[in-house]
Structure formats: C-alpha cells, structure tokens
Amino acid sequence: MPYTPFANRLKKMARHYDKWARRQELEAYRIYDADLDEFPITIDRYADQLYVAVYERRGETWTEDDFQDRKLAYRDVIMDVLDVGRDQVFFKLRQRQSGTSQYEKLSVAQREFTVVENGLGFIVNLTDYLDTGFFPDHRQTRMMVAKRVQEIEDAVVLNLFSYTCSFTVYAAAAGAKRVDSLDLSNTYLEWGERNLALNEIEPGNHRFIRADAVPWLKKHDIANYDVIILDPPTFSNSKMMRDTLDTQRDHVELLNRSLNLLKPGGQLYFITNYRKFKLDEARVRGAASIKEITKQTLPPDYRKRNLHRCWLLIGA
Numbered sequence: 001m002p003y004t005p006f007a008n009r010l011k012k013m014a015r016h017y018d019k020w021a022r023r024q025e026l027e028a029y030r031i032y033d034a035d036l037d038e039f040p041i042t043i044d045r046y047a048d049q050l051y052v053a054v055y056e057r058r059g060e061t062w063t064e065d066d067f068q069d070r071k072l073a074y075r076d077v078i079m080d081v082l083d084v085g086r087d088q089v090f091f092k093l094r095q096r097q098s099g100t101s102q103y104e105k106l107s108v109a110q111r112e113f114t115v116v117e118n119g120l121g122f123i124v125n126l127t128d129y130l131d132t133g134f135f136p137d138h139r140q141t142r143m144m145v146a147k148r149v150q151e152i153e154d155a156v157v158l159n160l161f162s163y164t165c166s167f168t169v170y171a172a173a174a175g176a177k178r179v180d181s182l183d184l185s186n187t188y189l190e191w192g193e194r195n196l197a198l199n200e201i202e203p204g205n206h207r208f209i210r211a212d213a214v215p216w217l218k219k220h221d222i223a224n225y226d227v228i229i230l231d232p233p234t235f236s237n238s239k240m241m242r243d244t245l246d247t248q249r250d251h252v253e254l255l256n257r258s259l260n261l262l263k264p265g266g267q268l269y270f271i272t273n274y275r276k277f278k279l280d281e282a283r284v285r286g287a288a289s290i291k292e293i294t295k296q297t298l299p300p301d302y303r304k305r306n307l308h309r310c311w312l313l314i315g316a
Helices: 004-024 064-082 136-150 166-173 186-198 213-219 247-259
Strands: 028-033 041-046 049-055 089-094 112-117 120-125 156-160 178-183 207-210 225-230 262-272 287-292 309-315
Touching: 004 028, 004 041, 004 064, 028 136, 049 064, 064 089, 112 136, 120 166, 120 186, 136 166, 136 225, 136 262, 156 166, 156 247, 166 178, 166 186, 178 186, 186 207, 213 247, 225 247, 247 262, 247 309, 262 287
Parallel strands: 049 089, 156 178, 156 225, 178 207, 225 262
Antiparallel strands: 028 041, 041 049, 112 120, 262 309, 287 309
C-alpha cells in the first residue's frame, strides 16, 4: 500500500496543529485523527513523544505479524515526516476491548514523563498500558469544571471513576475546598496523588477513595457536592468489582444515585465513550435540566466527532 497520501496529510496536519498547540501552550494533543480512511490510525503528541494507535477495523482479525508489518511501515513514514527518532514513537494496537483490558498492565518499561496543559502538569506513560494516563480529548470539559469551581466559594467536587485524576487536578487548582476522587484501582489513585503533588497542590481535604462506584453510591445519599464528574467505562468486569458494569444498562442508576449527592443548582458532567449510547432521559430523576453538550466538549484537534459524548445535568 503506497503511503505517500498519508505522508502528505501527516505533514500538513502536524504543521498546523504544532503551531496551534504552541499558541495554546499545550503539550498533549492530536496531530493525525484517521483523517484518511485508508490509513485508520491516530497520532497524539505528548511533548516530544508520539503515541500511535493502530485500529483493527470491523471484520478484520490481525495476527501479530500483520500488526508488526503495519507498525514498521507507519513508523518509517512518521520518523521521516516528523523528524523524530525510533525511541520517540510508541505504538499500540487498538482492538475491541472487554472488561478492564484497556487498563491492564502490558509491560514494565515504566517510562514516565510529564506534559503541560493550561499551565498544569500531568504524568503520562506511553509504554505500560493501552491508555496513557491522560486523555487530551477531555481538555474542554476539564476547563468547564475548573470554571464552575472558580464560581463557587468552597466548592466540593466528586470525581467518579477518576482514573489518574486529571479532573481532580483541575478542580483543586481552581480552588475547590475538597475533591473526592473515587476509583477501584490503587495504581491510578496513587498516580492521581502524584499528579496533585506535581502541581504543588497540598493534599489538604482532598480524598482518594478506593471503592466500587455503584456500592459506594448506594451507601451515600447526602447532597453535599457542587460538581460531580461521572465518566464510567463502557463495560467492566474487573475481578475487584462486585458485579459487572455496563454503562448503557446501568447509566440510569448511576445518574440517579449521583444526582442524590448533588446540591440544588449543582452541575453533573456525564461522559461516555460508547458511540452507540442512548440516554434514557425519561427515567432520570432529580435533575432540573439535562442538556447534551458534546459539541462544546470536543477540542478542535479531534476531527472525528464521535469520540465521546457529554451531558450536563443540573441538580434539582
């Protein structure tokens, strides 16, 4: 397969978005977003490193040799066009995921480094997991959360399925009195604590809670949060969980129980990466309003508009 069209498009996109990111003071952003159908990969820049996701398309089943052949061909083009070394380009094969496989450890290279977004630092790892520890596509939503926190005196924030706590860092840096970050993984909660320390944010009242979200929500019903971020995985059958989690099946319960903890007028940001997701709005209780804000949350460097969906719910 001739790679000249890909090389030409990559050169054009990199020139444009590298310049754009410098103006925005961003070190984590997307350069190539599967812009050409015959080259279905994405390339994200994390400072001077590149994270390349190669997608196995519907109906395809690749062997390891297939992946290696594609990887080598793409790497040669990327190194030439972007003038980077072999050790600056990291590849991952993205297949249909089940359970928590996207969070499972793939290697022990432990090559961590930091990137800056809007003046805040975040630890990333391009080698050890399928995901990097930081999602640039949530950039706009993080800024929305920070802006809301700044408007509230002594804001209290709940970050459910907090992963490495990037929303927590934004909220804490914006002046939140307390941020409760809840996740089932000690690894990611500790990562979140290190992200806070990296930004010289004192732990103070901020809490890192290792818990299964659904049982935890069932035990709590005091409406004391001003802002809630709810970003569950599409599906999870982690051994650490009491039951499986299916966002399509379980989103009404997750939303209703989260709304029970939201102050009147508070804001709940519900995010999902499930492209076929359908919100059962009629069964959602306790919201004064529900509005899809997906368009406002998609950054300009992500041209594929079906990356995630987001709703803003206001507490009744």
